[in-house]
Amino acid sequence: MARNLGFLVVALLVLASSCESAIFSPVSDSHRSAALELFSPIDGSFGSLEETYEALQTFEVLGIEKKPDIRTSACASVVDTLQSTSSALKDLVHALRVNGILKCDLKNEAFRGIESRLKDSLNAANSLLDFYYSVGGLMLVKDQTSAVDVHLGDADKIFRSIKALSQSDGRWRLSSNNPESSNDAAGIALETLAGVISLASSEIDHSLIATLKNDIAKLFDGIEKYDDGTCYFDEKLVDARGHHGPLSASASVVRGITAFAAVTSESLNLPGEKILGLGKFFLGVGIPGSAKDLGSVPLILSLPATVLSVTKNDQLKVRVSTVLGSSAPPLSVKLMQIFVSGSKDASIIDQKLKFDPDNSVHVLEKLPSNVNVGNHIFSFEIVFDDPEHKKNYVTGGRTKVPIHVTGIIKIDNAEIAVLDSDLGSIETQKKLELPGENAVALSANHLQKLRLSFQLITPAGQAFKPHQAFLKLRHEGGVEHIFVVGNSGKKFEIVLDFLGLVEKFYYLSGRYEIQLTVGDSVMENSFLQPLGHIELDLPDAPEKAARPPPQPVDPYSRYGPKAEITHIFRAPDKRPPRELSLAFLGLVLLPFFGFLAGLVHLRANINNWPKSTVPATFASLFHVGIAAVLLLYALFWFKLDLFTTLKVLSLLGVFLMFVGHKTLSHLASTSAKLKSA
Amino acid sequence: MGRSGTTKDAQALFQSLRSAYAATPNNLKIIDLYIVFAVATAVIQVVYMAVVGSFPFNSFLSGVLSCVGTAVLAVSLRIQVNKENKEFKDLPPERAFADFVLCNLVLHLVIMNFLG
Numbered sequence: 168m169a170r171n172l173g174f175l176v177v178a179l180l181v182l183a184s185s186c187e188s189a190i191f192s193p194v195s196d197s198h199r200s201a202a203l204e205l206f207s208p209i210d211g212s213f214g215s216l217e218e219t220y221e222a223l224q225t226f227e228v229l230g231i232e233k234k235p236d237i238r239t240s241a242c243a244s245v246v247d248t249l250q251s252t253s254s255a256l257k258d259l260v261h262a263l264r265v266n267g268i269l270k271c272d273l274k275n276e277a278f279r280g281i282e283s284r285l286k287d288s289l290n291a292a293n294s295l296l297d298f299y300y301s302v303g304g305l306m307l308v309k310d311q312t313s314a315v316d317v318h319l320g321d322a323d324k325i326f327r328s329i330k331a332l333s334q335s336d337g338r339w340r341l342s343s344n345n346p347e348s349s350n351d352a353a354g355i356a357l358e359t360l361a362g363v364i365s366l367a368s369s370e371i372d373h374s375l376i377a378t379l380k381n382d383i384a385k386l387f388d389g390i391e392k393y394d395d396g397t398c399y400f401d402e403k404l405v406d407a408r409g410h411h412g413p414l415s416a417s418a419s420v421v422r423g424i425t426a427f428a429a430v431t432s433e434s435l436n437l438p439g440e441k442i443l444g445l446g447k448f449f450l451g452v453g454i455p456g457s458a459k460d461l462g463s464v465p466l467i468l469s470l471p472a473t474v475l476s477v478t479k480n481d482q483l484k485v486r487v488s489t490v491l492g493s494s495a496p497p498l499s500v501k502l503m504q505i506f507v508s509g510s511k512d513a514s515i516i517d518q519k520l521k522f523d524p525d526n527s528v529h530v531l532e533k534l535p536s537n538v539n540v541g542n543h544i545f546s547f548e549i550v551f552d553d554p555e556h557k558k559n560y561v562t563g564g565r566t567k568v569p570i571h572v573t574g575i576i577k578i579d580n581a582e583i584a585v586l587d588s589d590l591g592s593i594e595t596q597k598k599l600e601l602p603g604e605n606a607v608a609l610s611a612n613h614l615q616k617l618r619l620s621f622q623l624i625t626p627a628g629q630a631f632k633p634h635q636a637f638l639k640l641r642h643e644g645g646v647e648h649i650f651v652v653g654n655s656g657k658k659f660e661i662v663l664d665f666l667g668l669v670e671k672f673y674y675l676s677g678r679y680e681i682q683l684t685v686g687d688s689v690m691e692n693s694f695l696q697p698l699g700h701i702e703l704d705l706p707d708a709p710e711k712a713a714r715p716p717p718q719p720v721d722p723y724s725r726y727g728p729k730a731e732i733t734h735i736f737r738a739p740d741k742r743p744p745r746e747l748s749l750a751f752l753g754l755v756l757l758p759f760f761g762f763l764a765g766l767v768h769l770r771a772n773i774n775n776w777p778k779s780t781v782p783a784t785f786a787s788l789f790h791v792g793i794a795a796v797l798l799l800y801a802l803f804w805f806k807l808d809l810f811t812t813l814k815v816l817s818l819l820g821v822f823l824m825f826v827g828h829k830t831l832s833h834l835a836s837t838s839a840k841l842k843s844a
Numbered sequence: 845m846g847r848s849g850t851t852k853d854a855q856a857l858f859q860s861l862r863s864a865y866a867a868t869p870n871n872l873k874i875i876d877l878y879i880v881f882a883v884a885t886a887v888i889q890v891v892y893m894a895v896v897g898s899f900p901f902n903s904f905l906s907g908v909l910s911c912v913g914t915a916v917l918a919v920s921l922r923i924q925v926n927k928e929n930k931e932f933k934d935l936p937p938e939r940a941f942a943d944f945v946l947c948n949l950v951l952h953l954v955i956m957n958f959l960g
Contacts, residue, residue: 743896751892755885762881769873796949800956809957816953827945831938838938 216261242271263307294342302362322367337385357423398444477574483531508542581621607699633687645718673715674708792823886911
């Protein structure tokens with residue numbers, strides 16, 4: 168069964184066979200729900216202030232309305248950090264950031280204390296991060312309260328000391344000791360310098376700002392690009408803050424440039440396609456970047472559905488929006504060209520799509536008539552209604568999108584016939600309804616041929632060549648044979664000459680089930696159909712013919728119960744009849760009685776038994792001991808095991824030794840006395 | 845003629861043996877009787893085995909060896925107790941008897957284990 172399905176491949180082709188036509192879609196609810204899942208508070212708080220800030224910032228950027236309520240714990244933490252004199256610079260800044268979003272109640276004295284601390288650390292700063300946090304803190308204080316004066320008197324000097332850390336390729340170093348430079352540090356530096364410019368009490372020297380613009384231009388020269396137009400800033404070195412990768416480096420640079428663009432009145436003249444590339448990079452990573460206010464807003468053209476059915480008359484829909492999903496200015500989308508994948512055909516259409524304001528999609532109501540089923544690449548162009556918008560929005564020229572056009576393929580003139588080999592005359596011929604139910608019953612012998620033929624026609628009326636066209640013959644014993652149905656341009660036909668196939672069929676005569684499979688990814692009605700059966704009469708197998716391969720065993724039987732095993736035991740030995748055994752038992756006891764009789768005859772006596780009490784008891788005990796040991800042996804044979812027996816025997820043995828020694832030594836002394844006497 | 849001669853000789857030999865045997869001390873005669881008893885038991889067991897087959901073999905061995913073993917121990921007792929034996933002059937017969945009892949007990953422990 169699995170083999171059948173394996174042959175019927177009705178998978179859709181993978182989009183974007185070439186990177187040139189990747190699809191990007193703007194921020195959606197899936198991003199928002201992912202963010203909510205990622206940032207879920209534990210016990211009403213996020214842990215550190217940094218995490219709290221990141222969570223709140225993400226919710227704000229993505230436009231999530233329903234946030235978890237962590238206000239009380241966060242505000243408490245903020246107030247603590249801002250009022251304590253031992254907080255680190257970084258913690259102060261994070262606390263201020265959280266305060267900026269949550270707007271906790273902070274007194275002006277607290278702000279004054281923070282402001283003096285920040286200014287002190289700014290004067291004492293010697294690394295880029297120190298500058299960054301001090302200036303950033305001052306900016307936040309400025310935003311949150313007007314009661315404190317945060318302006319910098321010596322802004323020029325600070326500007327120059329930060330600029331001293333820059334390098335000729337546009338990157339920045341983190342401190343003067345550290346020779347390694349990075350894009351990440353460049354972003355931080357730009358943000359800091361923008362802050363300095365905005366905090367300056369007097370105008371900063373214009374030449375300094377001009378050199379900074381040059382630096383930014385040099386930084387953009389070092390941008391990395393993918394083939395599909397995405398651009399990003401990469402980090403080659405691991406810096407003090409750890410290797411964060413292209414995402415954080417690009418985000419840092421974009422943040423810096425945004426901040427700088429906001430404080431200068433002049434334009435930055437950044438290359439438009441690189442900004443679009445950055446926007447695509449952030450979208451491609453799945454996170455919206457801070458490309459909001461870069462000056463040029465990238466517009467993304469997206470399609471909700473890239474598989475269209477010709478038979479169902481699907482309409483082509485196109486959406487144009489900004490990176491974060493907000494709507495684009497009034498514009499129109501034109502379908503310029505249609506390329507057919509895999510061939511050089513290209514038809515020039517130049518048709519404008521109709522704009523549906525309710526759903527804000529551009530719709531192509533009817534596909535051009537010459538679009539056949541298959542893979543195509545549609546080339547779109549965005550045309551602004553107002554030419555002014557061209558300055559503010561970046562479209563990226565022609566956008567190529569792969570479209571997969573499917574349709575119902577008609578099967579015509581399907582018939583199956585049995586032909587006589589020599590003359591080619593038809594013995595039986597049956598018409599088939601495909602793809603429908605068929606149950607033909609044919610019979611043939613090895614001198615005849617089987618012919619199957621049909622035509623495939625697309626909705627546009629052209630001949631169609633599917634990926635798969637197989638004919639399968641399955642014997643009742645399970646042996647299967649598969650043949651590919653060849654086509655001759657117009658018609659699909661297969662002729663099975665049984666004379667030549669006799670050996671392939673392992674000379675198995677009998678009933679063969681016929682099955683036809685026709686399939687393709689653009690064919691909406693691909694099918695795998697049993698057509699009926701054919702009784703084949705093949706000659707008998709000669710001696711040396713190949714055996715049919717063994718059929719696979721039902722996989723479930725491997726784990727099922729196995730056959731019952733009947734054990735064959737050795738035949739038990741013959742035992743003698745009971746009476747014989749008993750007779751011999753009596754016979755064995757006879758010598759014993761003979762022994763007793765002989766003892767009597769010899770006048771054996773126990774006159775030497777001791778007369779006095781103590782020796783007499785010892786003598787009795789001796790005999791009792793021996794009897795006990797023999798009784799123990801009898802018990803050992805009947806039921807005890809060796810260990811118990813040995814244990815008891817050891818005790819009895821010790822007793823017997825003692826008693827026996829006493830008795831025998833008494834006897835010995837008695838006989839010695841007699842001898843001497 | 846020869847046959848009667850041999851028979852007569854055999855009879856005369858037998859008589860002399862009998863009379864010589866009568867002279868042995870009584871205790872030795874008791875031991876001899878015991879030995880005869882043990883051997884007779886062994887022979888009967890062998891005959892039984894010959895009739896019914898040797899299954900279970902270990903039981904047969906156990907029985908036969910018990911008889912043979914105890915006969916051997918009795919023989920050694922007889923040697924040690926015999927006063928005419930110069931070699932064991934200094935060995936008190938009680939000591940020999942104690943050895944006999946001990947060895948028999950050990951033998952029968954092994955026999956009972958092997959009997960199965």
